[in-house]
Amino acid sequence: MAARMSGAERRTQVLGFAAAEFAKHGLHGASVEVIAREAGITQAYVFRMFGTKKALFLELVGTAFDRFSEGMAEAAEGAGDLDALSRMGARYYESLADRTTLLLQLQGFAACGDEEVRDLVRARLARMWDTVAEGTGLDPVTVKSFLAFGMLLNNMAALDVDEVDEPWATGVRTRIRAGLFEHITTETNR
Numbered sequence: 001m002a003a004r005m006s007g008a009e010r011r012t013q014v015l016g017f018a019a020a021e022f023a024k025h026g027l028h029g030a031s032v033e034v035i036a037r038e039a040g041i042t043q044a045y046v047f048r049m050f051g052t053k054k055a056l057f058l059e060l061v062g063t064a065f066d067r068f069s070e071g072m073a074e075a076a077e078g079a080g081d082l083d084a085l086s087r088m089g090a091r092y093y094e095s096l097a098d099r100t101t102l103l104l105q106l107q108g109f110a111a112c113g114d115e116e117v118r119d120l121v122r123a124r125l126a127r128m129w130d131t132v133a134e135g136t137g138l139d140p141v142t143v144k145s146f147l148a149f150g151m152l153l154n155n156m157a158a159l160d161v162d163e164v165d166e167p168w169a170t171g172v173r174t175r176i177r178a179g180l181f182e183h184i185t186t187e188t189n190r
């Protein structure tokens with residue numbers, strides 16, 4: 001007989017199955033029935049743990065954004081300016097390997113027609129902005145350029161461009177390196 005899981009262990013297990021389901025199918029296409037079946041529990045138990053399907057989705061999307069913000073903040077500790085940005089870029093690039101997290105972020109953007117989802121995604125994007133701006137001390141144009149570059153990388157990772165052998169795919173797989181953003185400033189963009 002298998003050992004019984006604690007409530008925290010069961011919750012973690014369900015979050016894993018739910019992350020995969022929502023990453024593939026989004027807020028409206030994901031099935032709580034599938035999540036429950038994979039976890040070996042009832043749908044009622046899933047709802048008892050999370051309240052609603054949307055509450056579960058919001059938790060997962062929020063966590064997906066937080067992983068990137070927290071990782072970049074950690075990577076930039078003790079650095080400043082473009083050195084901090086370079087470290088953040090390296091961590092961001094490493095984070096692209098977690099395709100489920102990326103797809104959850106994209107599903108969050110896709111579900112922004114829902115006001116609660118939009119509010120959460122706005123707040124998490126604001127946190128990401130603040131992480132970069134405060135961690136580097138750089139101007140808004142550089143922060144925007146860095147995050148725009150990152151969002152392009154998110155989309156390319158979601159598209160599995162590593163499997164594509166074409167010039168455009170090679171071009172978008174470039175890493176964020178020191179010096180990439182040196183020429184982008186408020187002064188040069190007037």
